[in-house]
Amino acid sequence: MRSVAILLFNEIEVLDFAGPFEVFGVAGRHNPVKPFSVFTVAEQSPVYARNGLSINSTYLLNDHPKADIIIVPGGGGQHADGTPYGSRREMNNATILNWVCRAGETAELIASVCTGSLILGKAGLLNGLAATTHFLAMDAMKEAAPTTAMRPAERYVDNGKVITSAGISAGIDMSLYIIGRLLGKEVAHETARYMQYDYWI
Numbered sequence: 001m002r003s004v005a006i007l008l009f010n011e012i013e014v015l016d017f018a019g020p021f022e023v024f025g026v027a028g029r030h031n032p033v034k035p036f037s038v039f040t041v042a043e044q045s046p047v048y049a050r051n052g053l054s055i056n057s058t059y060l061l062n063d064h065p066k067a068d069i070i071i072v073p074g075g076g077g078q079h080a081d082g083t084p085y086g087s088r089r090e091m092n093n094a095t096i097l098n099w100v101c102r103a104g105e106t107a108e109l110i111a112s113v114c115t116g117s118l119i120l121g122k123a124g125l126l127n128g129l130a131a132t133t134h135f136l137a138m139d140a141m142k143e144a145a146p147t148t149a150m151r152p153a154e155r156y157v158d159n160g161k162v163i164t165s166a167g168i169s170a171g172i173d174m175s176l177y178i179i180g181r182l183l184g185k186e187v188a189h190e191t192a193r194y195m196q197y198d199y200w201i
Contacts, residue, residue, distance in 0.1 A: 001037055002182070005067035005103065007116075008042040008057050009096065011086035012049045013075025015168050016113040020071050023175035027191045028183065035183060039064065043095055050075055050086075061099045068108045069178070072100060073171065074115030074134065087115040091122040091144060100125065109178065111163040113171030120162065121145030129159040134167030172197060 004024045006017050021038055028035040041064050042057035049055055058064070076086020090096045100123045104110045112120050117133040120126050121144035130149040133141045138152055151157050156165040156174040158181075165174035176199050180188030192199035 001033060001035060002068040002108070003065055004036050004038045004069045004071065005059075005064065006038065006040045006071040007073065007096070007100075007119075008040050008045075008047040008049075008055060009086070009090045009093075010048050011076055011089075012047065012073055013086070013114060013168055014049050014051070014053055016073030016075050016116065016171055017049075017071070019169065019172040020073075020111075020113065020175040022195065023172055023179065023191060024069075026194055027179050028187055029194070035187075036069075041067075041099075043093075043099075061095065066106060067103050070100070070103055070107050070110045071171075071175075072110070072112040072116035072119050074113055074117070074119075074137075074167075076115055087118050088140070091118040097123045107161075109161060109163060111165070111174060111178065113165050113174065114167045115140070117141055117164045118144045120164065121148060125162055126164070129162060130157050131159075131164040132157050132166045132170075133164065136167075173199065 024036040024038045039058035041059045043061050045057040047055045074087040076088040114134045115137045126145045126148040130151050132151045132154045155170050165171050176188045
């Protein structure tokens with residue numbers, strides 16, 4: 001069984017984390033042993049997502065089981081006064097960046113959804129690699145990770161250990177892709193069928 005840790009923070013986009021949580025949570029549901037154990041981690045709890053959704057994280061950053069797969073969601077922007085929020089704030093949070101690097105050292109895969117790529121970029125995990133992100137965050141991504149080749153037309157980009165996806169709903173496609181890569185396409189398609197989600201890869 002692989003453990004999947006999904007990072008949470010204030011102003012996170014709901015589908016960015018809930019989509020992958022659902023995909024990994026229902027994958028292989030008929031197996032005697034489920035292939036994935038999914039949990040959330042946060043610097044502090046509760047976390048208040050976009051539109052005020054309150055979420056209690058399963059664990060805190062300094063106290064959680066080893067993560068085989070790390071998912072870094074996005075969501076964020078700037079307030080009218082220019083103050084960043086969500087991932088654009090957390091990309092400069094040393095505690096978050098240190099956790100991503102530290103947990104990523106022993107993880108099999110590190111993946112971002114939407115502007116979660118900004119956090120990976122600032123952590124140096126996308127240096128010299130290719131990536132995608134939300135279409136409105138391409139310029140911010142180039143600034144956060146100047147040596148990263150941007151692939152704006154791609155739904156997700158697989159670099160081996162590090163995978164990034166485009167905006168919001170693309171995290172579902174990326175998660176299904178990861179399941180297909182690890183467990184086979186048939187498991188990925190069965191998961192998508194159960195979710196009634198159109199997925200043809």
